[in-house]
Amino acid sequence: MIDGWKHWILVGVAVLGGCATLPPGETPVDSAPVSENTAVAALVSQARADLDAGRRSNAAAALERALRIEPRNAALWRELAKVRLADGRYDQAEQLAAKSNSFAGSDRALRAANFRLIADARAARGDTAGAQSALDHARELAR
Amino acid sequence: MSTYRFRRLNAAVARFAALARSSWRALRGQPLRIAALLGVLLLSAYLLYLDFTVRDAFEGKKFALPARVYARALEVYPGAKISLNDFTGELARLAYRESPEPREPGTFRRELQAIELTTREFQFWDGPQPSRTLRVRFDGKRVSAVNGPGEGKAAVDIVRIEPPLIGGIYPGHNEDRALLRLDQVPPALIEALIAVEDRKFYEHWGVDPRGLARAAYKTVTGQGVQGGSTITQQLVKNFFLTPERTLTRKFNEMLMSFLLELHYDKNEILETYINEIYLGQDANRAIHGFGLASHFYFDRPLEQLELHQLALLVAMVKGPSYYDPRRHPERALARRNLVLQELARHERISQEQFIAHKNQPLGVVPRAPVGTSAYPAFLQLVYRQLRRDYQESDLRSEGLKVFTTLDPQAQALAETALARRLAELERIHRLPAKSLEAALVVTSTQHGEVQALVGGRDPRFSGFNRALDAERPVGSLVKPAVYLAALEQPEQYTLATLLDDSKLVLRQRGTDDWEPKNYDKQFHGEVPLRLALVHSYNVSTARLGLALGVDLVVDRLERLGVDRRLTAHASSVLGTNALSPYEVAQIYQTIADGGFRTPLRAIREITTADGRPLQRYPLRVEQVASAAPVYLLTRALQDVVSEGTGVGLAQYLPAAELGIAGKTGTTDGLRDSWFAGFSGDHVAVAWIGRDDNQPTGLTGASGAMTVWGMLMAQLDPEPMLPAAPEGVEVVWIDPATRLRGDAKCEGAIELPFIKGSAPRETAACAGAVTKTKGWFRRLFE
Numbered sequence: 001m002i003d004g005w006k007h008w009i010l011v012g013v014a015v016l017g018g019c020a021t022l023p024p025g026e027t028p029v030d031s032a033p034v035s036e037n038t039a040v041a042a043l044v045s046q047a048r049a050d051l052d053a054g055r056r057s058n059a060a061a062a063l064e065r066a067l068r069i070e071p072r073n074a075a076l077w078r079e080l081a082k083v084r085l086a087d088g089r090y091d092q093a094e095q096l097a098a099k100s101n102s103f104a105g106s107d108r109a110l111r112a113a114n115f116r117l118i119a120d121a122r123a124a125r126g127d128t129a130g131a132q133s134a135l136d137h138a139r140e141l142a143r
Numbered sequence: 144m145s146t147y148r149f150r151r152l153n154a155a156v157a158r159f160a161a162l163a164r165s166s167w168r169a170l171r172g173q174p175l176r177i178a179a180l181l182g183v184l185l186l187s188a189y190l191l192y193l194d195f196t197v198r199d200a201f202e203g204k205k206f207a208l209p210a211r212v213y214a215r216a217l218e219v220y221p222g223a224k225i226s227l228n229d230f231t232g233e234l235a236r237l238a239y240r241e242s243p244e245p246r247e248p249g250t251f252r253r254e255l256q257a258i259e260l261t262t263r264e265f266q267f268w269d270g271p272q273p274s275r276t277l278r279v280r281f282d283g284k285r286v287s288a289v290n291g292p293g294e295g296k297a298a299v300d301i302v303r304i305e306p307p308l309i310g311g312i313y314p315g316h317n318e319d320r321a322l323l324r325l326d327q328v329p330p331a332l333i334e335a336l337i338a339v340e341d342r343k344f345y346e347h348w349g350v351d352p353r354g355l356a357r358a359a360y361k362t363v364t365g366q367g368v369q370g371g372s373t374i375t376q377q378l379v380k381n382f383f384l385t386p387e388r389t390l391t392r393k394f395n396e397m398l399m400s401f402l403l404e405l406h407y408d409k410n411e412i413l414e415t416y417i418n419e420i421y422l423g424q425d426a427n428r429a430i431h432g433f434g435l436a437s438h439f440y441f442d443r444p445l446e447q448l449e450l451h452q453l454a455l456l457v458a459m460v461k462g463p464s465y466y467d468p469r470r471h472p473e474r475a476l477a478r479r480n481l482v483l484q485e486l487a488r489h490e491r492i493s494q495e496q497f498i499a500h501k502n503q504p505l506g507v508v509p510r511a512p513v514g515t516s517a518y519p520a521f522l523q524l525v526y527r528q529l530r531r532d533y534q535e536s537d538l539r540s541e542g543l544k545v546f547t548t549l550d551p552q553a554q555a556l557a558e559t560a561l562a563r564r565l566a567e568l569e570r571i572h573r574l575p576a577k578s579l580e581a582a583l584v585v586t587s588t589q590h591g592e593v594q595a596l597v598g599g600r601d602p603r604f605s606g607f608n609r610a611l612d613a614e615r616p617v618g619s620l621v622k623p624a625v626y627l628a629a630l631e632q633p634e635q636y637t638l639a640t641l642l643d644d645s646k647l648v649l650r651q652r653g654t655d656d657w658e659p660k661n662y663d664k665q666f667h668g669e670v671p672l673r674l675a676l677v678h679s680y681n682v683s684t685a686r687l688g689l690a691l692g693v694d695l696v697v698d699r700l701e702r703l704g705v706d707r708r709l710t711a712h713a714s715s716v717l718g719t720n721a722l723s724p725y726e727v728a729q730i731y732q733t734i735a736d737g738g739f740r741t742p743l744r745a746i747r748e749i750t751t752a753d754g755r756p757l758q759r760y761p762l763r764v765e766q767v768a769s770a771a772p773v774y775l776l777t778r779a780l781q782d783v784v785s786e787g788t789g790v791g792l793a794q795y796l797p798a799a800e801l802g803i804a805g806k807t808g809t810t811d812g813l814r815d816s817w818f819a820g821f822s823g824d825h826v827a828v829a830w831i832g833r834d835d836n837q838p839t840g841l842t843g844a845s846g847a848m849t850v851w852g853m854l855m856a857q858l859d860p861e862p863m864l865p866a867a868p869e870g871v872e873v874v875w876i877d878p879a880t881r882l883r884g885d886a887k888c889e890g891a892i893e894l895p896f897i898k899g900s901a902p903r904e905t906a907a908c909a910g911a912v913t914k915t916k917g918w919f920r921r922l923f924e
Contacts, residue, residue, distance in 0.1 A: 037220075037222060038220070038221060038298075038300045038301075039218075039220030039221065039222070039223075039300050039301035041300070042300035042301055043301065057756070057759050058269045058270075060759070060761055060762075061268065061269050061747075061748070061759065062269070064590070064747075064761070064762050065218065065301075067589070067590065067762070068218070068587070068590060068592075069218070069220070069223075071587070071588065071589035071590065071824070072589070072823075080762070092761075092763060092764070095739070095763075095764045095765055095766060096764060098739075098766055099739050099764050099766075102737050102739070102770055102866075102868065103866065105866050
């Protein structure tokens with residue numbers, strides 16, 4: 001029971017943790033352009049449109065095409081993690097966010113955003129302690 | 144059933160009933176009544192039997208549409224790594240035609256630095272892509288611009304060229320049929336067939352009375368039982384192929400043809416005919432259907448044949464052995480031209496077309512290709528991955544479209560590199576010709592997509608697939624698992640930790656003593672961990688593996704990429720476990736990808752025959768090893784190539800500058816020669832050995848690595864630039880004291896360490912300032 005409401009509070013914190021002025025799940029990181037490459041940018045726009053229209057498989061397919069062009073683009077891996085999160089595939093969302101972090105280098109804001117996504121995924125799975133630890137990580141990076 | 148056929152069936156039934164009723168009345172009161180009734184019953188039973196037989200035969204053929212398998216679609220965008228020649232090669236695979244004004248789908252014009260083309264419409268997994276006219280400009284190895292047609296010439300961000308068809312999964316035991324749907328059959332073929340074989344096809348009821356009369360006349364006048372067969376009759380005859388030509392047989396064929404026409408419409412009959420008709424013989428293999436015949440005679444799919452080639456196939460229907468274009472080219476040519484003449488006479492083609500095509504040579508390939516796919520090894524992999532999710536019968540009959548990851552260009556380069564190097568190795572090492580066998584697997588580093596797979600030195604042979612099924616001891620290829628297990632314990636092991644490379648004898652009760660040896664038969668005393676891997680020392684590695692625990696090492700190996708339980712022996716730490724090249728590729732994939740395991744996949748998407756999305760095989764990742772120890776391992780594997788057992792790669796490409804990481808593997812008695820490695824964009828594994836498991840005389844470096852190098856040089860790889868993950872620091876090490884040093888220390892090198900694991904003391908050779916700093920730091924730590 002307690003776990004239940006804790007979980008929802010954490011989801012709330014995780015969502016609000018991004019930025020109060022942006023829609024849920026969005027962070028300032030996500031308004032930055034994902035790539036300079038016009039092909040990748042076009043595929044990301046297409047993926048976002050697909051995601052908005054609920055065509056999550058198509059969104060994922062477009063992002064995979066983009067990743068074949070820029071396999072080391074941390075922001076692209078994050079986009080795919082977001083699609084998986086929307087898809088309810090929390091385990092893959094977490095793994096892909098971790099993969100995004102492996103290419104994020106010194107971009108602390110992106111890494112923090114990814115840890116918040118990991119927190120969301122863990123909270124949704126009911127892993128409260130894990131979500132808390134990811135949030136701590138995110139806060140550490142945001143400092 | 145269509146209303147049209149319903150009406151015909153009803154009409155036939157009514158006519159039959161009327162006939163029965165009238166005979167009944169005529170025979171009323173006669174004793175013959177019972178006999179007649181019996182006769183009608185018997186005839187009905189016989190008709191029913193024939194009906195059942197012919198429908199069974201028809202259904203058995205008709206609904207078997209094989210899954211069609213496609214290579215990856217080439218993505219064209221500004222900056223794409225495609226040269227003008229690569230692009231032309233892709234268009235050749237897709238049978239694009241050169242045209243001065245390429246506005247028709249499937250045509251192109253080549254210029255000095257650009258190609259203008261019109262793509263064909265294609266139903267991709269995520270929707271249809273209409274035909275587009277494009278102008279693609281090239282700058283050396285890359286695409287520099289993609290534009291649309293017309294005045295504006297709007298820039299195009301990205302476009303997919305339709306993917307090449309690479310094969311199918313066919314019904315029957317031998318995987319070599321090329322079934323076609325009617326809409327895939329060139330209209331010219333259908334017109335020619337009807338003009339030559341059965342002009343009244345769309346009008347008759349399975350039997351053509353005039354043709355029949357002619358045939359009957361010839362039979363009665365002793366000119367032989369022959370001719371007069373409609374397409375439907377030919378189809379029926381083809382179902383029950385026997386050389387027998389009696390009147391009873393002919394009569395049965397007529398009845399069955401009539402019955403077929405009652406049940407099926409003309410298009411269904413024609414489609415089945417096109418897929419079923421006998422068109423030649425290849426040793427024990429009968430060539431049935433125009434699709435397969437097209438591959439057999441022209442080595443091209445039917446859709447890509449020219450008019451005179453289609454005419455030749457139609458010409459052969461009359462007698463595939465009599466008109467065999469390989470054995471009797473003159474007869475075949477004469478009959479082909481007769482077919483063309485018929486087409487011209489019925490104004491299906493113009494006089495100009497007739498003359499142009501009449502003067503063409505037969506165009507038959509001298510030797511029939513083996514099977515219908517050029518990629519049997521890759522198709523085997525696709526088939527196995529499909530079998531996990533689909534029934535065999537669905538794969539062979541539902542006409543699924545399978546979109547795969549195969550890169551035909553990488554595949555061609557892999558086949559060439561392998562064939563060339565094997566021949567050279569046999570010559571240089573004075574080995575019997577064709578004694579060596581080999582396998583190659585190429586995947587994309589961050590996505591685990593299988594781009595090329597070669598299962599043996601004859602890549603067209605669809606038998607034993609060594610890339611998937613040859614499980615061989617991996618030798619030193621196992622070492623990264625040992626060293627990863629060590630580096631995951633930074634408090635115990637760093638790249639600078641000294642290992643003991645002195646004589647080792649392992650005594651275990653119940654087994655022989657185990658005494659590992661180095662390849663150079665020497666012992667090397669104390670060696671830094673990094674160099675033990677770089678020079679592939681066995682003794683120190685064995686001691687390290689045993690100290691870590693055999694179970695831990697085997698567990699690491701399994702986690703990196705083996706989907707089955709391996710047995711753990713002491714010698715497992717030196718690679719006595721047998722793995723397939725494909726499994727090895729999975730292991731190195733995980734290392735190349737920073738500890739993220741991405742299951743290798745050959746399939747991206749599947750749609751139904753009409754393009755409805757059915758299933759996607761998404762990219763999946765799973766972190767199975769921490770980034771920091773994998774990074775340290777990768778750096779050491781790069782040193783293998785820049786200063787260790789892999790330096791020979793430099794003969795093929797600037798491997799050290801590209802940061803290529805890899806590992807050689809050689810097994811006892813030089814039976815297996817391995818090399819596994821990766822660049823920024825490709826992971827590849829090469830194996831060379833003999834099928835009878837006899838020694839090859841090759842080490843990993845002298846054998847498999849040379850194939851790998853030749854291939855990788857052709858692939859023009861991206862550099863491997865692993866970014867140091869969080870928690871890794873780079874420290875100068877003085878080799879003499881193994882303490883912290885700086886650039887001033889002789890032979891000092893920079894090594895990555897997991898934070899907190901680097902030596903704390905500073906060597907005397909390091910500058911005084913650094914020393915003070917070190918001393919200061921220690922004060923506060």
